[in-house]
Amino acid sequence: MVSESEVALAKAVLIHGPLSRSALTSTLGLSPASLTRLAKPLLERGVIVELDDVADGSVGRPSRPLDIAPGLGSFVGVKLTGDRVYAVATDIRAESLRGEERRILARDPDAVIAQVVEVVGALAVSDLAGIGISVGGVVHDGVVRHAPFLEWQDVALARRLEQALGVPVSVENDVVALAEAERWFGLGRGMSGFATLTIGAGVGYGLVVGGDVVHTPDATAGTGGHIPLDPYGPLCQDGHRGCAQAMLSAGSIAAQVSAALRRPVDYDQALALAAEGEPAARAVIDAAGTALGRMIALAANFSLQSSVVLAGEGVALFALVEPLVRAAIEAGRDPLAQPLDIHVDESGFPAWARGAAAVAIQAAMDRLDAPA
Numbered sequence: 530m531v532s533e534s535e536v537a538l539a540k541a542v543l544i545h546g547p548l549s550r551s552a553l554t555s556t557l558g559l560s561p562a563s564l565t566r567l568a569k570p571l572l573e574r575g576v577i578v579e580l581d582d583v584a585d586g587s588v589g590r591p592s593r594p595l596d597i598a599p600g601l602g603s604f605v606g607v608k609l610t611g612d613r614v615y616a617v618a619t620d621i622r623a624e625s626l627r628g629e630e631r632r633i634l635a636r637d638p639d640a641v642i643a644q645v646v647e648v649v650g651a652l653a654v655s656d657l658a659g660i661g662i663s664v665g666g667v668v669h670d671g672v673v674r675h676a677p678f679l680e681w682q683d684v685a686l687a688r689r690l691e692q693a694l695g696v697p698v699s700v701e702n703d704v705v706a707l708a709e710a711e712r713w714f715g716l717g718r719g720m721s722g723f724a725t726l727t728i729g730a731g732v733g734y735g736l737v738v739g740g741d742v743v744h745t746p747d748a749t750a751g752t753g754g755h756i757p758l759d760p761y762g763p764l765c766q767d768g769h770r771g772c773a774q775a776m777l778s779a780g781s782i783a784a785q786v787s788a789a790l791r792r793p794v795d796y797d798q799a800l801a802l803a804a805e806g807e808p809a810a811r812a813v814i815d816a817a818g819t820a821l822g823r824m825i826a827l828a829a830n831f832s833l834q835s836s837v838v839l840a841g842e843g844v845a846l847f848a849l850v851e852p853l854v855r856a857a858i859e860a861g862r863d864p865l866a867q868p869l870d871i872h873v874d875e876s877g878f879p880a881w882a883r884g885a886a887a888v889a890i891q892a893a894m895d896r897l898d899a900p901a
Contacts, residue, residue: 531570531897538567539597540894542577543621544713547596568595575600576897597621601893602658605649606886608703608878609664610730611636611678614644617879618652619886623714625879627652638684646693657696661889662686663703663881665731667749671700678730699892702749703881704733707840708742710880710887716838716872724828726753727841728821729878730780732773736832754778756827758820776820779843785813796843803849818850822857825869829858835867840874842881847873 531539541556542548548556554564571577579593603626607616610633617628629648633641649660664686666676671687673679690698701709708725711717717725721740727733734753736743754774755767762771763785765778775781779796786799789809794802802810825837839847847854858869874880 531574531576532567535567535571536894536897538564539571539576539897542595543597543890543894544718546577547580547594549594553595600656602656603654604658604886604889604893605652605654605660606882606884606889607645607648607660607662608881608885609633609641609645609662609676609679614641614648615878615882616645616648616652617882617886618654619883619890621890623710623883623886623890625883628879628882636679636681638681638686638689641679642686642689642693645690649694659697659699659889659893660690660694661706661885661887661892662690662698662700663706663885663888664700665703665733666751667746668700668702668705669746669749671698673700697889697892697896699888701885701888703884704735704753705742705744705748706884706888707733707880708735708737708838708884709891710884711838711840711874712737712740712742713887713891714883715880716874717836720836722832722834723836723838723872724825724832724834725838725840726821726824726828728777728779728839728843728846729841730778730843732777732824733841734828736828736834738832738834753824753828756824758823759816762816762820771820773820773824776817777824777843777846782813782817782843782846786810789813797845800845800849814846814849815853817846818853819857821846821850822854823861825854825871826858826861829866829869830862836870836872838872838874840876840880842878844873844875844877847871 575598577595578598601621604619612633614631618626629651631648664676665678667674673681673684673686687698687700717723722738725735732754755769755772758776759771763775764770765772765775783796783799787793803814
């Protein structure tokens with residue numbers, strides 16, 4: 530078995546490596562002797578490897594950086610929406626290797642599970658070590674308690690997919706999974722705390738404090754989508770006026786622009802029209818920009834974090850309205866508060882599937898302390 534301290538070392542090497550032994554002792558607060566003791570079983574089990582000598586500028590012999598072993602397997606991340614199955618095969622650091630996408634033909638669990646099995650098979654991963662599934666909705670212990678886009682209630686998704694695929698399966702709320710990916714492998718790597726805001730089919734809010742993603746029952750309930758942002762804004766489908774969902778979701782923005790122009794446009798077209806200066810589209814997008822700034826300010830004020838990661842398939846909005854976003858942030862923050870750092874993950878929709886892969890990778894690392 531691998532001890533908890535040894536797992537912590539393996540995780541540090543995975544997230545931040547390759548790292549010299551001196552860097553690892555500093556990062557983990559270990560003595561050189563303790564690091565050697567902890568690294569030995571990981572090297573023997575093939576969890577980490579020593580790379581070639583590298584001169585690091587210090588006195589003495591060159592260091593041999595430690596890195597995660599490349600042979601720990603590949604992973605699959607699957608993002609489920611109301612109408613699509615999107616999957617990526619990744620390496621141990623959640624770097625995408627290839628992807629597959631399918632339109633959901635029927636939303637009942639049996640049909641969707643069959644499509645997930647099909648898309649995983651199409652990726653043809655020979656060394657599959659784990660699968661992560663992310664779903665918009667309430668998820669607890671591998672069970673999808675409520676998924677509004679799929680119209681699911683109490684679906685034991687992890688157990689059923691493990692039976693069908695024969696590998697460990699982790700299921701997580703999509704925003705929580707994306708926050709985990711940003712924390713381990715993305716723009717939040719190395720930050721002790723940040724808020725994650727996602728824009729797309731819905732509006733999501735995740736939080737990292739003290740180096741850990743906040744996992745509470747409400748973290749998967751979508752509460753961030755109904756934060757009031759504009760008392761004169763449109764109604765969301767639940768009847769909340771000017772909430773985050775009404776002001777920032779792709780569907781609501783497209784519907785507002787379509788109504789103003791009296792013709793149907795989708796979200797990308799709405800952004801393009803605003804960029805061209807079309808007055809009605811510009812007014813909707815500008816209002817969304819102010820609302821986004823208010824939401825960022827609120828997230829920072831209540832979480833006491835001064836870094837925000839923006840992500841999701843609708844994040845292109847930010848580039849069109851950045852001055853309005855920053856003006857609304859300034860108006861909503863105390864002058865003595867720390868300046869906000871805004872980090873934009875522009876990878877769009879693939880970020881969701883990568884988030885799912887990240888939770889599978891985390892689960893695999895946690896299993897290191899199981900008997901070999």
